[in-house]
Amino acid sequence: xxxxxxxxxxxxAQLVKSPRTALRNASTTTEAxxxxxxxxxxxxxxxSEAMIPPTIYYSxxxxxxxxxxxxxxxxxxxxxDVFTKYLSVLRQPQTLLHGATSSNPAQLLARVRNASNxxxxxxxxxxAEVIGFFSVGEMxxxxxxxxxxxxxxxxx
Numbered sequence: 001x002x003x004x005x006x007x008x009x010x011x012x013a014q015l016v017k018s019p020r021t022a023l024r025n026a027s028t029t030t031e032a033x034x035x036x037x038x039x040x041x042x043x044x045x046x047x048s049e050a051m052i053p054p055t056i057y058y059s060x061x062x063x064x065x066x067x068x069x070x071x072x073x074x075x076x077x078x079x080x081d082v083f084t085k086y087l088s089v090l091r092q093p094q095t096l097l098h099g100a101t102s103s104n105p106a107q108l109l110a111r112v113r114n115a116s117n118x119x120x121x122x123x124x125x126x127x128a129e130v131i132g133f134f135s136v137g138e139m140x141x142x143x144x145x146x147x148x149x150x151x152x153x154x155x156x
Contacts, residue, residue, distance in 0.1 A: 069075075089095055139145050
């Protein structure tokens with residue numbers, strides 16, 4: 001047998017593993033997978049445990065802020081009648097569609113014409129806030145204040 005043929009046979013024998021080798025390595029791969037799973041689980045639990053104190057802190061801060069806003073805006077919780085009204089609407093959703101179809105464009109136009117200056121100012125302020133938040137979101141999304149980033153490579 002020539003030297004080239006014996007080398008090729010040896011290489012092929014190395015590439016084709018016997019079933020015994022696969023069985024022998026099965027326990028080590030299972031152990032490795034279990035170890036990796038344990039490490040990933042440990043890392044995930046540490047990350048979630050690390051998030052608990054800041055979450056509790058910021059929820060308390062948000063609650064206190066909501067209390068201050070409610071006090072300054074002279075807000076109060078809704079009455080039981082309001083709750084029952086909304087619950088009845090939830091129990092019968094077809095009433096929502098009936099109310100939406102009965103709106104008349106003439107009524108809407110009359111409502112806009114009869115609005116007070118305070119209502120116009122409120123609508124203007126809310127519109128300005130919405131446009132402002134949208135603009136800031138666009139700036140953050142593009143990472144640029146004006147325009148979009150130009151493509152350096154024009155591959156069309």
